[in-house]
Amino acid sequence: MKKTYKVGVIGATGMVGQRFLTLLSSHPWFQVEAIAASPRSAGKPYHEAVGKKWCMDTDIPENVRDMIVMDATGDVEKIASMVDFVFCAVDMKKDEIKALEERYAKAECPVVSNNSAHRHTPDVPMVIPELNAEHIQIIPAQRKRLGTKRGFIAVKSNCSLQSYVPALYPLSPFGVQDVLVCTYQAISGAGKTFETWPEMVDNVIPYIGGEEEKSEQEPLKIWGKIEGDVIKPATSPNFTAQCLRVPVSNGHMGAVFVRFQNKPSKEEILSVWKNFKGRAQELELPSAPKQFLHYFEENDMPQTRLNRMLENGMAISIGRLREDTQYDYKFVCLSHNTLRGAAGGAVLLAELLCAEGYMD
Numbered sequence: 144m145k146k147t148y149k150v151g152v153i154g155a156t157g158m159v160g161q162r163f164l165t166l167l168s169s170h171p172w173f174q175v176e177a178i179a180a181s182p183r184s185a186g187k188p189y190h191e192a193v194g195k196k197w198c199m200d201t202d203i204p205e206n207v208r209d210m211i212v213m214d215a216t217g218d219v220e221k222i223a224s225m226v227d228f229v230f231c232a233v234d235m236k237k238d239e240i241k242a243l244e245e246r247y248a249k250a251e252c253p254v255v256s257n258n259s260a261h262r263h264t265p266d267v268p269m270v271i272p273e274l275n276a277e278h279i280q281i282i283p284a285q286r287k288r289l290g291t292k293r294g295f296i297a298v299k300s301n302c303s304l305q306s307y308v309p310a311l312y313p314l315s316p317f318g319v320q321d322v323l324v325c326t327y328q329a330i331s332g333a334g335k336t337f338e339t340w341p342e343m344v345d346n347v348i349p350y351i352g353g354e355e356e357k358s359e360q361e362p363l364k365i366w367g368k369i370e371g372d373v374i375k376p377a378t379s380p381n382f383t384a385q386c387l388r389v390p391v392s393n394g395h396m397g398a399v400f401v402r403f404q405n406k407p408s409k410e411e412i413l414s415v416w417k418n419f420k421g422r423a424q425e426l427e428l429p430s431a432p433k434q435f436l437h438y439f440e441e442n443d444m445p446q447t448r449l450n451r452m453l454e455n456g457m458a459i460s461i462g463r464l465r466e467d468t469q470y471d472y473k474f475v476c477l478s479h480n481t482l483r484g485a486a487g488g489a490v491l492l493a494e495l496l497c498a499e500g501y502m503d
């Protein structure tokens with residue numbers, strides 16, 4: 144792998160794009176060389192284009208403050224010639240995003256995407272680096288289909304499932320069979336703040352468009368296996384989900400009920416969580432948490448405000464594991480939706496792709 148990589152951020156003015164720029168401003172391997180957004184922002188210095196939409200706790204990073212925003216759709220070839228790969232997080236129609244990401248890939252510029260458009264494309268890996276890192280081995284098959292030498296698309300999964308799938312996947316040896324989950328999701332997951340979405344103050348909205356389907360179906364691709372030129376989704380576990388929007392700025396919580404084929408003891412589950420390490424930890428990737436899964440013994444933990452920033456917002460907090468009257472066990476879990484669940488998860492995926500030689 145190279146020492147440093149030049150990167151572009153497509154959708155740089157958005158909520159996830161802002162997170163990317165913040166994380167990348169001090170990244171040891173990645174240097175931002177191009178930023179792009181809609182034609183509304185193109186041609187303006189970044190600080191002017193983002194204006195009042197800037198909503199990070201820290202100031203706009205100096206390295207991008209005066210950088211001129213490019214046109215995400217009009218400048219594809221130019222951006223591709225400036226960088227080694229791009230991160231993509233745009234708010235466009237699904238078929239437009241699909242086409243846009245393929246244009247970058249076909250311009251020999253790999254795309255690490257936060258968007259859902261390609262999550263079910265059979266030769267596009269959807270990766271949580273601690274869990275299914277081996278799915279990136281599908282990339283040569285995707286390159287063959289696209290007719291590219293370097294270009295490809297890799298995606299991360301939806302933010303809703305990044306609390307409960309990391310907790311459940313390592314328990315696969317016990318045969319995870321049925322999972323019922325209710326998610327309590329932060330407003331930043333909709334790209335919003337309390338200023339831009341005042342209706343969310345003191346309120347719960349029991350509907351998030353498309354979220355329950357994603358929460359039930361995407362885990363099956365993560366549990367899937369490469370067969371020939373595709374990733375074949377698993378047929379189990381069975382997932383059922385209800386997703387609620389709650390008045391929280393950042394951090395998605397999940398309340399999980401699970402049934403196993405071979406019910407483990409509580410001690411066995413806690414031991415699996417404590418000792419679990421994935422490829423991201425083996426490779427010591429810069430954004431990987433040292434301890435991916437943290438279990439809290441206290442009855443009132445984890446709490447969103449106290450624990451969402453655990454290990455820079457990249458670790459998963461779990462608590463309240465206990466036996467259930469209808470399922471085998473129930474527990475709660477928490478992850479930061481714009482860090483682990485969005486930009487941070489994508490940066491970690493890009494680190495994995497670099498370390499495994501797919502970005503050279």
Ligand SMILES: NC(=O)c1ccc[n+]([C@@H]2O[C@H](COP(=O)([O-])OP(=O)(O)OC[C@H]3O[C@@H](n4cnc5c(N)ncnc54)[C@H](OP(=O)(O)O)[C@@H]3O)[C@@H](O)[C@H]2O)c1
Nearest residue numbers: 154155156157158159180181184215232233234332334485
């Ligand atoms: N927020 C989360 O926690 C989260 C988590 C996981 C995945 N995602 C996904 O990430 C993507 C971005 O989400 P977000 O919350 O960051 O959205 P957002 O805050 O609404 O930002 C959208 C970005 O897309 C750009 N854009 C809009 N229309 C465009 C066009 N026609 N051509 C090019 N660029 C265009 C915007 O540029 P302008 O400023 O110029 O309009 C902006 O940079 C979505 O697909 C979302 O589903 C979000």
